[in-house]
Amino acid sequence: MTTTFLICAPQFEQILADELALFAMTAEQSGPDWVLANRPSQEFNALFSIREFCFARHILDQPLEQPLASLPALAQTLCDFFCDSIKGEKIDGPWPLSIQAVGTAGLSKEKIQAVTELFLARLKKAVARVAKLAKVADHLPSGFHRGLFVQMIDTQKVFISRQCWSGGQRRMQFKSEAPSRSYLKVEEAYAILGTAPRQGETVVDLGAAPGGWSYSAAERGARVTAVDNGPLKDGARDHPLIEHLREDAFDFKPSPKTKTDWLFCDLVEEPHHVLRMIKHWLTILGCRYFIVNLKFGRSDPIQLLSQIYDQKTGLASYCESLRVRHLYHDREEITLMGNTEK
Template identity: 45%
Template sequence: MIFTCQPGFTDLLAGELSTHGFSPVEQGAGWVRTEGGPKTELPDLCFPQMALFDPVEIAADSVNALAAKITEQFLASAKTERFEGEWPFLFEEAAEMDGLGRRVKGVEKMVQENLKKRMSRVARLAVADKPRGVAQLRGLYVFFVDFKRAYVSREAFFGGQRRMADDEQAPSRSYLKIEEAYIVLGREPGFEETVADLGAAPGGWSYSASKRGAKIVAVDNGPLKGGAYNNYKIEHRMEDAFTFRPAPDQVFDWMFCDLVEEPHHVMENLIQPWLERGWCRRFVIILKFGRVDPLALLRDVRSPDSVFSRCATNIRVRHLYHDREEFTIVGELK
């Protein structure tokens, strides 16, 4: 398989894959090729953004030759298939290689033209975009590792990560993370649902929920800014996130938490009481791993004894497109 990730985190991707039985045999900026691994469905993985199944290596010197080989590979594998609706047609390239993107665009355009000549109806149904959300889909996926070599796959898994559009009223870039996290969970706050945003300042996550009509309690001693400031949907509590407690018998529909704190301290002293006592129904939590071993922290989160395993379901742990040295955990209480 080939797994892709955010550039700069390739070693962590390779390390995570190794813990799940995959054997990394080659890697570059933002990608790892593996052998072995589970024979059934993929485990829930944090760092991969896309995983290509059974990739076939294609090598050639020119754009024309690469496009011809990719076209023939697709036609040979698709000759017995029925295409009844839109299907993914995705070309991507390894990061940090100047000029490779232009070459890939040239190959992609030529493959499109080839398919229009050979399978015009099928070509019209091709969609050059990733699916929105977590999905495993059949299509045409081409990943270039350099100017002369690409891998072609017909089946891919997507972890839900994707680049999000900014909002000029959002008080911080963290707004992008919560917008992306909704896609990974497959749900977002609804109208009149309640949200406890712990460590809210400057208010990017609270602002995101307010746009959907939710009612937010933003807990932070710091000020709210931008679209979160004086927002009638947001009640700002000047309190410590670690000591804030819901009112008796109050259960929030959502709990948000993005704190610049040691992750085990956050899990033990904030997340654990919220989940064990059922103070929320769903959660989006970020844990910072800049000063701890990220893979050891992942093991702790996924441990059968962790508060997440004991109290929650539908858990997904992801290194988001907009995450830095952190990962995001989404889920629901059992």
């Protein structure tokens, strides 16, 4: 068995522990915002061969668990660990350095910065060339990273690893002109997807009101059909690129000849019902990219994930790429994003 350390959103530790079963993993310990798990011994990357994690934000591979004494002592531990682990490894490009504190660790930004500086000063003395290539990373984009990753979970314990997978979740900047805070979700989804609507593209936004997602696409120059019985707010209501249709999203049928570039869906509706409609869109109605938020509420999110990834009946088989994340800005929700064409 191999250990794996996972970080999640506050209060989602049990859901993350439940999600582990989909990866043949078992939770060993957990605390505020983290779960320590066992996995069958296998390559880290192989864990993600069928699907990625939804509720994990960061995952550290085979972390070293150390007691946390003082900041200088931690910096020395990190330096010793790092220098030992790079023996025989050729490092000739930038590498990410991420030191974070989760849950109740209560370490201030200043202290984290102090450890970072102490560590880099020690590393410079040991291997100046490698120290120069360190890139302090506040945010790790979605995917695998090799560098140095440190998570302090309380004032006494720290987990250290050279390998990390990131779900790419991150806090986004709100724009005061945006009609709703939902705007943050779609912006975060673009960042994970690595693309966003462009000038001249078309968007169908189901459950659009008050208009945050529509606004975000229209601001990028896309033409939006916003479908919702409810009213749009300023910013979206008067936007020349947004057409508001007061219709039920389940009855909305786009023109059969034109494939929409983007399908957005943020309906407050039963998630299985929404999933069935999305499957219909992906198979028949057509869209190139999609961003869909499912509000799981009282439904079991793990069962929902199983359904999404079901090899015969799930969505994955209709997608060129599919990512499902519990976004930084999601609450009792998950967000699906992907594309249907190469």
